[in-house]
Amino acid sequence: MSNEHTLKAYGRKDEGKGASRRLRHAGRIPAVVYGGGAEPASIQLDHEPTWLAQQNDWFYASIITLDVDGKSEQVLLRDMQRHPYRQLIMHLDFQRVKADQKLHVKVPLHFINIDKSPAGKSTEATVTSEQNDIDIVCLPGNLPEFIEVDLGGINVGDTVHLSDVKLPKGVELAHAIDDAHNPAVAVARNTKVEAVEEEATPDAGDVPASKEEGGTVE
Missing domain, CATH: 2.40.240.10 (Ribosomal Protein L25; Chain P)
Structure with missing residues (x-):
């Protein structure tokens, strides 16, 4: 509240x-x-x-x-x-607002314990927030100022989805979660793997002329 x-x-x-x-x-x-x-x-x-x-x-x-x-x-x-x-x-x-009428509100997300998580302690990971707030429905008396998302257990490569967020009592999501709607709220990306993948992907200038569209092989 x-x-x-x-x-x-x-x-x-x-x-x-x-x-x-x-x-x-x-x-x-x-x-x-x-x-x-x-x-x-x-x-x-x-x-x-x-x-x-x-x-x-x-x-x-x-x-x-x-x-x-x-x-x-x-x-x-x-x-x-x-x-x-x-x-x-x-x-x-x-x-x-009326005490007996539900509200549809956007509430901020506060991410906690990132530094205590395996991903947060790793030099090969970066934990980023994908959403800063979520849509909820509740009575005025149950409206939270923010909702905490505990990332203390997030590992390198993990994704925390909306369905993983624990809502306070009396609070529900404004939109149902299903296969088409369950967005990521936080991601622990493996920066080392991404860096290797970027190095392995050649730039357009690195492609031999014979492999470019319209090129010929002599």
Whole structure:
């Protein structure tokens, strides 16, 4: 279950591009809250604390308590628009959540114990993550901030698939696993073997002219 996280927000009445531009110049972020059986509400948040908050995993995959003018609402971030090159959040979308309604959320994966694994201790292997997050479904009260993937037993040449990930209680995958959908989440590649294979594969410039397409043998 996620820890409690609260963001301070304020109501706003002015809408439109001009109003949003003025808010950004004042160090505020225009945002909207929708869903939960209530009308959408336009709000604003202070940019600096929100910018700091969005550097954490929980900002994207946890229930957030929005304190809007003293009234609390449980929400989940659904969209964030950033400036293309400045450190600036342009707009936020939050969805209200209900305790009895399941959520479909992307949750980050945290890989642990790589350095303790046989592959991690080997000089001939490189352990890489193939997925940084997974789609899950759960009730708000069961939503984890992240899911740990223990790679303490991974050997050189092993592949850890989505079906190998242990999910917390009350959490299920958003998509069923079958032969067509069971992607790798981590791989321990044998770098020595790959290096030998690359050396054994000739470049186009190394192929004799007689073997190239259209070449002749004298």
